[in-house]
Amino acid sequence: xxxxxxxxxxxxxxxxxxxxxxxxxxxxxxxxxxxxxxxxxxxxxxxxxxxxxxxxxxxxxxxxxxxxxxxxxxxxxxxxxxxxxxxxxxxxxxxxxxxxxxxxxxxxxxxxxxxxxxxxxxxxxxxxxxxxxxxxxxxxxxxxxxxxxxxxxxxxxxxxxxxxxxxxxxxxxxxxxxxxxxxxxxxxxxxxxxxxxxxxxxxxxxxxxxxxxxxxxxxxxxxxxxxxxxxxxxxxxxxxxxxxxxxxxxxxxxxxxxxxxxxxxxxxxxxxxxxxxxxxxxxxxx
Numbered sequence: 143x144x145x146x147x148x149x150x151x152x153x154x155x156x157x158x159x160x161x162x163x164x165x166x167x168x169x170x171x172x173x174x175x176x177x178x179x180x181x182x183x184x185x186x187x188x189x190x191x192x193x194x195x196x197x198x199x200x201x202x203x204x205x206x207x208x209x210x211x212x213x214x215x216x217x218x219x220x221x222x223x224x225x226x227x228x229x230x231x232x233x234x235x236x237x238x239x240x241x242x243x244x245x246x247x248x249x250x251x252x253x254x255x256x257x258x259x260x261x262x263x264x265x266x267x268x269x270x271x272x273x274x275x276x277x278x279x280x281x282x283x284x285x286x287x288x289x290x291x292x293x294x295x296x297x298x299x300x301x302x303x304x305x306x307x308x309x310x311x312x313x314x315x316x317x318x319x320x321x322x323x324x325x326x327x328x329x330x331x332x333x334x335x336x337x338x339x340x341x342x343x344x345x346x347x348x349x350x351x352x353x354x355x356x357x358x359x360x361x362x363x364x365x366x367x368x369x370x371x372x373x374x375x376x377x378x379x380x381x382x383x384x385x386x387x388x389x390x391x392x393x394x395x396x397x398x399x400x401x402x403x404x405x406x407x408x409x410x411x412x413x414x415x416x417x418x419x420x421x422x423x424x425x426x427x428x
Contacts, residue, residue: 336406337415341422343404349426352396355388362425363390365397368418371409373402381421393424 344367354361364382369375378397380390397403405417412418 333415336411337417340405340415340417341420344400344420345422345424347400347404348393348396348424351399352426353392354426355392356386359386360427361386361389362423362427363393364421365393365424366419366421367397367403369401369403369405370418371405371412373405375401375403
């Protein structure tokens with residue numbers, strides 16, 4: 143808008159300058175005509191027209207005066223027009239200068255506004271980037287917090303499950319131990335009964351071949367017997383004497399003579415009853 147206005151004022155300035163030049167040329171031409179007009183032409187006419195009517199002479203003089211007055215008025219009018227044109231040119235020049243200053247000011251304002259706009263864009267972008275970074279950092283922090291919470295809950299659940307499994311395992315082990323103790327006790331009771339029966343049969347077998355050298359006396363001794371599965375005796379000796387050497391000797395002989403001793407045929411039962419090495423009180427009078 144200001145550029146269009148400046149171009150219009152500029153065109154008007156050129157037009158006014160052209161008219162001023164034209165006016166000055168006309169003024170100079172008229173002034174030159176006035177200078178070269180021979181002022182001394184009247185006397186010859188007066189000399190030659192001595193007989194002319196005085197009124198005509200006076201009329202001609204009046205006409206010339208009027209013409210001079212008209213020329214002076216025209217010159218004054220043209221001078222006034224020239225002054226007006228000069229003032230218009232001056233005004234136009236001042237307007238052009240003002241518009242030029244306004245243009246510079248506007249261009250400066252536009253540049254400052256552009257710099258300010260770009261600075262504002264940079265500031266807003268930096269602020270937006272900062273907000274985005276903060277939002278991203280917050281999102282990552284929330285995700286990390288969520289993962290940490292999930293990991294904590296998972297660890298707690300695993301710990302809870304492990305604790306439940308441990309308690310169940312301990313309970314199962316306790317129940318198994320209790321069951322084993324019960325079955326072991328029952329087996330031990332059965333084994334003790336079997337052992338008692340086996341020892342009784344062994345004693346009966348040994349007594350059946352024992353020759354008592356002192357039947358009138360109530361003698362007894364403790365005998366240690368070592369044998370292998372099947373009842374074969376590999377060692378027999380008195381560990382606690384009866385006080386009678388002959389009695390003790392006959393007891394050892396009887397064990398050897400009774401071999402193989404009556405033991406369970408199952409080697410596993412034989413070992414479980416610990417019959418490889420036994421020690422018992424031999425009392426033939428019992």
